[in-house]
Amino acid sequence: MLFPGVFYALLAGFLGAVASSSAKLSLGADYLKGVCETGLRTWGEQRKFRQPGETTACDWLHIPLRLLCGGLLFTCNAVMWTFLAKALRYSSSSTRTTVTTTASNFVSSAFLGQLIFGETQIALWWVGISLTFSGLVVLQRAAPNDRARKDE
Secondary structure (H helix, E strand, O other): OHHHHHHHHHHHHHHHHHHHHHHHHHHOOOOHHHHHHHHHHHHHHOOOOOOOOOOOOHEEEEEEEHHHHHHHHHHHHHHHHHHHHHHHHOOOOOHHHHHHHHHHHHHHHHHHHHHHHHHOOOOHHHHHHHHHHHHHHHHHHHHHHHHHHOOO
């Protein structure tokens, strides 16, 4: 089982990615309205042509959806800070917690970006995340107890 500090750091990173995706959804360029219109075409309204000036449910539904995503943004940020504080409390190293949270956030952001927005990452991004993971592995292997034994 993972140490509690590592577990909380991973959750904090994931929640940070969810918060940023929520911000992108709530402030983005009519992404929610496009998703709504696609959903209506798929599941409900089958008409392909509309009269000029005719409104659909998506013309007003995207506003409460944006507000919901804004609420999710603030909620995820609050819970993320709670988990980060717990991770720092249970971890022996603030550096280890910071790197673990950052790595979790990067991977979660890539996953959510592809899942929600259809984004793909360039090779340079993957090189950067690989370097981040390498640093994480080095930090995880340098246990504080080992350093204390060397000092004795």
